[in-house]
Amino acid sequence: MxxxxxxxxxxxxxxxxxxxxxxxxxxxxxxxxxxxxxxxxxxxxxxxxxxGSTPLLKVFLDSLDISESEWMPECNATYKNGISFKNWSTVSGYEEYFHPFPCGLDSLTFNYHYNNATQRRKGVDVIANPNRFSLMASLTEKKLAPIPSENFPFNFQYGYHFxxxxxxxxxxxxxxxxxxxxxxxxxxxxxxxxxxxxxxxxxxxxxxxxxxxxxxxxxxxxxxxxxxxxxxxxxxSDNLFNDSAIALPTEIDPHIPSETLSTALTNGWAWQIPLTNRFGNGYVYSSQYCTQDEAEKELRAHLGILDDDIEARHLKMKxxxxxxxxxxxxxxxxxxxxxxxxxxxxxxxxxxxxxxxxxxxxxxxxxxxxHKDEFNQRVNMNFEGIRDYIVLHYKTNSRSDSQYWIDNRENKNISNNLEAMLNCWYNIQNLEAELKRLNIATYYTHRSWNCLLSGMGLFPAKENLTPADAKKAQSDLKYVDNFIDRCAMNFKPHEEML
Ligand SMILES: Cc1cc2nc3c(=O)[nH]c(=O)nc-3n(C[C@H](O)[C@H](O)[C@H](O)COP(=O)(O)OP(=O)(O)OC[C@H]3O[C@@H](n4cnc5c(N)ncnc54)[C@H](O)[C@@H]3O)c2cc1C
Missing domain, CATH: 3.50.50.60 (FAD/NAD(P)-binding domain)
Known part of the structure; x- marks a missing residue:
């Protein structure tokens, strides 16, 4: 004792x-x-x-010596490479982007993307959607699992659906x-x-x-x-308006996706999460902008299930x-x-x-x-660090189809840190250095910030450069495509790995 x-x-x-x-x-x-x-x-x-999880669920399960072969089948679990954001932006070429989990190999192509995104921030006409530069995005598009073959010994971080x-x-x-x-x-x-x-x-x-x-x-x-x-x-609620959700299952696809899909709807966004036996779907919305019935109707239309056979669950979120x-x-x-x-x-x-x-x-x-006070301070910082990144999705939307999206974009209630990060982006300064200066780099890295800000197409009008000058500013896309295609050959279809 x-x-x-x-x-x-x-x-x-x-x-x-x-x-x-x-x-x-x-x-x-x-x-x-x-x-x-x-x-x-x-x-x-x-x-x-x-x-849906982040890679920390794997860290948790590993710490308990619980293997994937034990828990995944019992929980109908699948692999998750990241999240696709669809229709959050209306900018041509940026209607969809993928936010990958950190992956060592993506760090090799990240610099190519960062260069292009920086050029595009200056107005140069180059490709800056992050998907083109990410191995994880490529695996996801091909519905591959994030587990490399044995002869490809690189470390990948991934999450799960369950x-x-x-x-x-x-x-x-x-x-x-x-x-x-x-x-x-x-x-x-x-x-x-x-x-x-x-x-x-x-x-x-x-x-x-x-x-x-x-x-x-x-x-x-x-x-x-x-x-x-x-x-x-x-x-x-002053900058995260959503307070309600609806959940609704549908049949799973034979080719199970290895991503969560987040699609912007009129007053919020819909999730689609693939499990081995079903899709979990839902709509996270703000009750200030639509009623429960309107939200359910919109979600059913979005999923193409207009009858009431499948019951929807309504939830309140605090x-x-x-x-x-x-x-x-x-x-x-x-x-x-x-x-x-x-x-x-x-x-x-x-x-x-x-x-x-x-x-x-x-x-x-x-x-x-x-050590109670230090602990509380750390937890509060964790909340604020994650909150800023979530608010960024709403603040940078370019939709005008509803008051909800306009109010989100025009909302002035953002933290000083978030304001500093947006200024850094628009003033073409270094995102990594700014995150370090603000001491918030541990929540989301500069790669995630760069991914979101460029993925939403947050760029000025294109400059009138000659095509030759624009080409000079562009990263070597042939190299990037070739590198990603060769790496992707080392991965198997998602359903084969389950
Ligand atoms: C719409 C929605 C989507 C979400 N999606 C995600 C996601 O994709 N990824 C993610 O990480 N998280 C997500 N979350 C959050 C996630 O659901 C929760 O963080 C997680 O389930 C943990 O919940 P909990 O254990 O804190 O609470 P609960 O699951 O509510 O458990 C509370 C427990 O307390 C017990 N209890 C309550 N009162 C009493 C009492 N008087 N006596 C005895 N027992 C009591 C209950 O019986 C229950 O066992 C989502 C949440 C919502 C609302």
Whole structure:
């Protein structure tokens, strides 16, 4: 047994956040004799959406020694090379672009793209859509998986698509096998000590669970952090307008895509996520601009399913963050600590980053609150760093078919950092240097910023150069095409790899 003050931890909530937290903490602290209990309510259930990831999900699963061959078939999972953004821009040649996950080989062609994008920022008539310069975009167009053959030993980062309910069940099975105490029941009341610390949770069947430390994974209701400890919620609605979503499955294609597709619609955007057995589709929109029925009608028309046979699920989203994620003897992880809308599928990545950063801070402080403030500051910076990049998609749209898109473009509520990055782009300065100066390069790199800003076709009118001068400014596209085509030969069709 340890002689630490923290001997019992209770996690409230058994969604993706709860089971990810349980697995990570169990692996880290089991040897210290800390007992971990997870309580979840079968009556309330989980949110049941969230089917796309970033490469951090692989880091999380690898850290638990869980192989792809074990978890992917159980969760109907597929590989994800990145996200295509369609119809966000109306600029000719830029109606669609692909945002790839970082890939070592793309860094070789990145400089060719950066040169062209910089020339195009100066007005020179050169090709600057990022797709032409990205191996990951090429693999995606050919519906190939991001796993190279053995004789092509380069490292690729990729994400996944998966059934979120099945992933939750899989993680629950793993956590219980590894020693987590699993309780099913609904928490009805929370008791606190005189110093404000949480002392116990009481279930509706009368059972009481005491602990030294609590993790709030109760979803949007944020029972412990917001409701009990009264941490204020800060809404992001001044520059992220979407507050609602609809989810609707359709049949999968025999040639399964290896990307998420994000298509701009009238008052938001539609996702299409390929699993092995179905497409998960949905529409993320703002209820300030259209009703639930109008949104559903538009999504059905977009998907070509006009009948009501397939039922749609309507969801409300609480977009923003709690003022702090850790207060007293409680840390919130997942939707209970906040949520940035799912445009770049960052929530699960955020969950993992929060757990890891919390575990480091808690351990370094000898399982006390010593590093609470630094931790909270870091989480808040993570929120702002990701938020800026998401807002950038809306701010740079060129659609004028609805007030929604016009208001997004004309919105003046953007952070100083985002304003500085836009100025840097328009003034043809160096994106990488500016990200470093602003100390925000860890959230999205200059490659992602360059990809989005050029992918949206955010360029001035073309200069009147002679074709010869324009050609001189252009990167060697023959080399780029040849390089990408040769690399792509080392990859197999997506469905063959599943
Ligand atoms: C439209 C939409 C699309 C999304 N897409 C993505 C995506 O592509 N990628 C991504 O990474 N994320 C995405 N997300 C976010 C993702 O769904 C969540 O981050 C993830 O599912 C984690 O949720 P959670 O565990 O925090 O909450 P939940 O799944 O809501 O779990 C809450 C848990 O708390 C329990 N609980 C609540 N109250 C009580 C109580 N009183 N007693 C006992 N138990 C209780 C519930 O039963 C449940 O087990 C999306 C979210 C939305 C809304």
């Amino acid at each position: 340890n002689d630490l003050k923290v001997k019992n931890i209770v996690i409230l909530g058994g969604g993706t956040a709860g089971w990810m937290t349980a697995n990570v903490l169990q692996k880290k602290w089991q040897h210290l004799g800390i007992k971990i209990t997870l309580i979840e309510s079968p009556d309330i259930g989980v949110i049941g959406v969230g089917e 059934d979120s309910i099945l992933l939750g069940k899989f993680l629950r099975k793993k956590a219980v096998e590894r020693g987590i105490n699993h309780i099913q029941g609904t928490v009805e009341s929370v008791a606190q000590n005189s110093n404000g610390d949480i002392s116990s949770l009481k279930l509706s069947n009368g059972q009481t669970f005491s602990a030294d430390f609590f993790v709030d994974c109760s979803g949007f209701t944020s029972i412990l952090l917001e409701k009990t400890l009264k941490v204020p919620f800060i809404s992001f 977009v923003g963050k709690t003022q702090v994620s850790w207060r007293n003897n409680c840390v919130a992880v997942g939707l209970s600590q906040g949520f940035i809308e799912p445009l770049e599928a960052t929530a699960i990545q955020f969950i993992y980053a929060t757990i890891e950063q919390f575990a480091i801070a808690f351990e370094e402080g000898g399982f006390t609150n010593q």
